[in-house]
């Protein structure tokens with residue numbers, strides 16, 4: 551940490567490699583998505599804890615789209631970096647690649663963003679973390695994009711919450727016509743009263 555209390559991005563960057571063994575397979579013979587998500591959570595914690603030098607928890611995970619299946623026998627490599635730091639939260643960007651040794655092919659499996667929040671050891675409440683010492687244009691770009699994602703996440707959560715509260719179920723039921731659901735067994739509150 552420098553005198554002003556900032557740490558470099560490089561100081562907490564982490565690379566994790568794991569061989570995809572047969573016990574990780576799902577019923578289709580590919581690696582279970584949950585195994586990959588578990589490794590992503592592990593590296594997110596390692597990266598964030600290394601930046602804040604303390605305890606932190608996973609507050610949210612952005613969408614994870616699996617672009618390519620991972621095969622048993624592949625070597626999975628996860629790259630994690632702190633993109634953005636707020637007051638107590640840290641956005642960790644994670645890129646996952648799978649490597650097939652025999653064919654010499656490396657595939658981009660997925661990318662996601664984990665928001666980790668540092669907690670005080672004593673109070674277990676969110677606590678301030680060191681800022682980021684940005685060293686090049688790419689790190690600045692990532693910080694700006696992380697800040698934007700934080701804003702969009704909040705707006706999205708608020709929007710969903712507002713829509714849920716204002717939901718008119720009668721109107722929504724009319725709009726469900728043509729959707730892949732069947733309301734023929736519906737027991738409405740009116741039916742129950744009769």
Ligand SMILES: CC(C)(COP(=O)(O)OP(=O)(O)OC[C@H]1O[C@@H](n2cnc3c(N)ncnc32)[C@H](O)[C@@H]1OP(=O)(O)O)[C@@H](O)C(=O)NCCC(=O)NCCS
Pocket residue numbers: 606607608609610635636637638639640665667676703
């Ligand atoms: C994450 C948690 C600590 C936030 O607590 P809180 O009292 O809501 O905290 P605050 O509202 O003061 O927010 C603290 C920070 O967390 C961020 N945050 C809170 N909820 C968030 C969410 N759902 N997604 C992303 N960031 C979130 C805030 O933006 C804020 O960031 P900042 O300090 O950089 O501005 C709390 O919700 C929690 O403990 N959740 C359970 C975490 C957990 O058990 N994870 C799985 C096991 S590790």
